[in-house]
Amino acid sequence: MAKVQRLISIVLRLTAAAAAAAAAIIMVTSHETTSFFGLEMEAKYSYTPSFIFFVVAFAVACAYSLLVVFVRPGSTASRLVLMSDVIIGMVLTGAVAAAGALSEVGKNGNTHAGWLPICVQVHEYCNRVMGALIAGFVALVVYFLIIMYSLHELAEPLCSCHY
Amino acid sequence: MLTRTASWTSHSSMDLEHGSKKHSAAPTAATSTSTILQLRDRFIALQPIVLRASAILATTVAAAVMGLNTQSYTAVVAIIGTKPLMQTFTAKFSDTPAFVYFVTANAIAGAYNLVVLLMRRLILQRRTPSLVVHMLDMVIMVMLATGAATAASMAYLGKNGNLHTRWNPICDKFGSFCSRGGIALVSSFIGVALMLALNLLSAAANASRPNVVGQ
Numbered sequence: 001m002a003k004v005q006r007l008i009s010i011v012l013r014l015t016a017a018a019a020a021a022a023a024a025i026i027m028v029t030s031h032e033t034t035s036f037f038g039l040e041m042e043a044k045y046s047y048t049p050s051f052i053f054f055v056v057a058f059a060v061a062c063a064y065s066l067l068v069v070f071v072r073p074g075s076t077a078s079r080l081v082l083m084s085d086v087i088i089g090m091v092l093t094g095a096v097a098a099a100g101a102l103s104e105v106g107k108n109g110n111t112h113a114g115w116l117p118i119c120v121q122v123h124e125y126c127n128r129v130m131g132a133l134i135a136g137f138v139a140l141v142v143y144f145l146i147i148m149y150s151l152h153e154l155a156e157p158l159c160s161c162h163y
Numbered sequence: 164m165l166t167r168t169a170s171w172t173s174h175s176s177m178d179l180e181h182g183s184k185k186h187s188a189a190p191t192a193a194t195s196t197s198t199i200l201q202l203r204d205r206f207i208a209l210q211p212i213v214l215r216a217s218a219i220l221a222t223t224v225a226a227a228v229m230g231l232n233t234q235s236y237t238a239v240v241a242i243i244g245t246k247p248l249m250q251t252f253t254a255k256f257s258d259t260p261a262f263v264y265f266v267t268a269n270a271i272a273g274a275y276n277l278v279v280l281l282m283r284r285l286i287l288q289r290r291t292p293s294l295v296v297h298m299l300d301m302v303i304m305v306m307l308a309t310g311a312a313t314a315a316s317m318a319y320l321g322k323n324g325n326l327h328t329r330w331n332p333i334c335d336k337f338g339s340f341c342s343r344g345g346i347a348l349v350s351s352f353i354g355v356a357l358m359l360a361l362n363l364l365s366a367a368a369n370a371s372r373p374n375v376v377g378q
């Protein structure tokens with residue numbers, strides 16, 4: 001039974017690493033240049049600090065997931081891994097929230113502040129950022145599953161299933 | 164957690180009673196240590212209440228300060244002939260969906276904490292309601308964190324603008340709107356930290372009990 005537990009944990013962590021890597025890579029490769037009314041407009045992820053934070057957070061989460069696969073379950077390091085899982089989950093939540101707020105402004109603009117939406121001009125860039133956000137949500141859900149599964153392995157507060 | 168420390172206190176006072184036939188100074192030492200232990204027990208029992216009350220205060224202050232945040236100024240827009248044309252520019256929190264979500268999340272968190280604080284005796288007697296409250300604590304903390312992160316990124320955009328998308332910063336025109344929003348943001352972050360401390364406390368309290376569900 002311990003082998004099945006370890007297998008499930010490894011599969012979950014590899015899925016999380018893949019989703020986080022996908023989110024970071026899609027955001028990094030979003031780049032579009034367009035010109036309207038003679039003005040040249042370039043859209044890149046590095047022009048927005050929230051998107052930089054998004055890329056950095058998901059890259060760190062991907063590397064962390066790949067490293068943690070090699071921790072033996074039941075050792076003291078596994079409790080530290082659970083705590084770090086919660087911390088990384090909160091950081092990813094903040095990153096997705098910040099990137100989501102900025103994407104909403106980019107898509108709808110803000111009439112009260114005089115900010116025009118940019119998605120009409122750089123349509124491909126907006127699609128890529130949306131894809132990165134979707135991958136980020138998937139990675140967040142998988143991280144939540146990892147935390148719940150680790151809690152279930154370490155201390156079973158609710159269920160009475162015996163192993 | 165409360166029952167464990169109470170049993171330790173009674174055990175230690177029984178020890179002190181057994182060993183008190185040495186000399187007459189021992190009973191006074193026994194009473195002083197037992198009062199210190201009583202004070203310590205009371206301090207430990209008050210911790211969740213104090214944390215929850217502080218979290219209520221922090222989140223309600225954040226919601227109120229951001230909710231009442233409005234600033235307007237009048238400026239001359241054009242001059243027609245000799246008559247100047249004035250227009251009023253207003254900044255409210257409801258201009259941005261991010262701030263609306265921020266106020267909603269803080270209000271929900273404050274109301275939830277208030278309800279849990281008032282119904283403490285009813286809820287925290289048995290194990291399952293105590294675990295449900297712990298789970299809801301985590302959910303509300305993450306909701307607060309997302310609200311604070313969203314409002315922080317919008318506040319950064321309002322303060323610095325974005326050169327490449329030609330979004331101008333608004334904080335030079337609406338100075339007190341921005342500073343009040345900053346105060347609300349700081350208060351919300353403090354509320355998130357307090358709820359995190361509450362979560363850790365509940366986790367320690369729930370984990371020290373034996374697993375009675377399956378028995």
